[in-house]
Amino acid sequence: MSLPASIVASVPVFGTMFKLEEKDEFEAINAWPAAMIMASFIWFTAAVLLGISMPLVQMLGLDTSLFYTAITAHGAAMAFPYVFQLMMGVGLHRSGGCLGKPVTGIIPALAFWFMNIGGILFTIAILMGLKISYAVMYPLPIVGVQTGQWSMTSVVIGFSGIALILLTVILLFPLQVIKMLFFDKERAELVLNRRTLGDPGMLGMAMSAFVLLIMGSPLLVVASAVLLFLYGLVPFAWIAWAADPMVFQFVFYIFAHNLMEAMAIMVVSAVYATLPLYLADGTRELYSKKMANLALWILLITSVTSFFHHFYTMFPALPSALSYHGNIMSWGTAVGAAITIFTISMTIWKHGLRADVGVMAVLMGFVLYILDGASAIVTSTVAWSYQLHGTMWQAGHTMAVLVAMSMMWMGVLLHHYPVLTGRVVDPTKGKWFVALYTIGAIGVSYSFLAAGAAGMPRRFASWNQEGWMTYGYLILFFGLMLALSMVIFFITIAGSRAIDTTRVTAPAE
């Protein structure tokens, strides 16, 4: 048994959900992905509890520093060790099966360790007092030290953790995808459902790898420079250019916004790959591959420079021309989304749908993703941005996009689960997960958006004024529903049964 397979086998509860078969002929594409998926759900469980703790802290009137601790840990865990790691695990597994290339060697191993050790280091820093939200808010980490809010040691540990996570997201994961796509030798026995670059189900994987690598590199350079100074290896004068808040803010959002878009492109690509396998008439083809690829290209091109919408309210430090550009590009992504909606609807309309749990999770995740897209383009409009920026609307959008992508990935995971573990899940229980998750996610996101419309600030530990607490109760109610749906998801997965004959590859991709 390989190292990742034995890690999964040795972890209680979460390990049993994703344990590989004793003799697994697909271990080369299963082992590291299973370890990543398992770890991601451990982080998710912690992140959900932290999420629920925030309205509770407000309702019980507990210390505000608890709120800021929870918000920093919750946001960071959700975005990186949860959603990104889940996506990395499922994405690498399905790429392996599409290309017949193994997910083995040093790169996936480092990606797993760096992501999780990075997450742990950042958590330690937060517990030591570093409360900077997942957006870092640079130069807040340094100003916080100067004003005695937290120690320099916590900043050094926290930045070390962030650096490991960024190395995984910006360098290791894209390199692994590129290596599999263009370099490794194919192993015929690993090919489950061959897909080439021209296939919408694989094109998105390639696009997102390049987006992360190219758009993330500036942040990696700037963050490394700051880190060298924090370690005392270089004098401040050498890295003063990188420590400029304007430099840091821009490279951060060029990366952070494109990270979200890259994950979206990747998951839309996985939807394009999965949906055709569940068509009622057995067609196994999208209504139009060309339209699907066109949508991906539009998403790619418009999303790259739409990050300016994070800075609209800095006028005139951000020139108007760049604001308008960001506005138009943000709406341009909606044109890509409109084409995707048409392709998916028409595919289902023409060929009928076999509504299994996995594909229903994918489709409901897609619904959440499009609903969130509408909230995103509204707040990316320059005029509205001045009323909505910095409110709960923004927090709701961030949360909703992560929740939507997570749902789509869980659907894709359910589809691949039999190949990954050699077991099948009970589809009737799974339906409850899909229904509760969808209602919970829609409820929690409208609660956030309405709170934002009412002017309630985000990342703000004082909800008990202006009637904002009502939104807090709604967020808690729907948040608990989301948590319950996840419990059902875990029970469904834990209750999976072994496929009785030798490995059935039918539901595999």
Place this chain on the structure above:
Amino acid sequence: MEFIYQSGWGAFAVMLLLQIPFLVVFLWVINHKSGKGAGPSNTSAATVSRLKTGWLTLAIALFLVINLASIRFIPAIYSARAATSGVEPIDVKVEAQSWNYDMSAQEFVAGKPVRFNVVSLDTVHGFAVYHPDGRVLFTMMLVPGAGTSSLTYTFKDPGTYKIRCLEYCGMAHHEMNDEITVTAAAS
């Protein structure tokens, strides 16, 4: 128009306008095509093509109408318009620092343009002005080193306007606030 583009609830209404048709049609297609006996349909290629053109035209029309109508509510535009109106705005200098504001003036007269010139001295802060009814009139993001953010606003209603920081800035972020007063114009 003023309500739609100058309040969070206006934004919320437009968002629903975009979401609800999608939600209804998409869920109907899934439900209709996955139920018992619902199978493939042999819609003609001409119908598919007409639907496609109609759908994309609608998407692009919404894109254009909503964005073009928003232009006059963009602060850079209304600030520029105020600057050329001939009425000299009252300049206010605001310095934000953890966790308070230093304002050169805090009392204004309704109907007279006020130009807020805002700068952060330490970390990232916000400068959001709330109408007495609770909605956000505008917010500004202040990144240290970015220079002065500037916006000209003409208050309409007399009352007490709350100022809040909307960018997370540390342990007492939620206590970073202030007030300004707007009095009725002497007629």
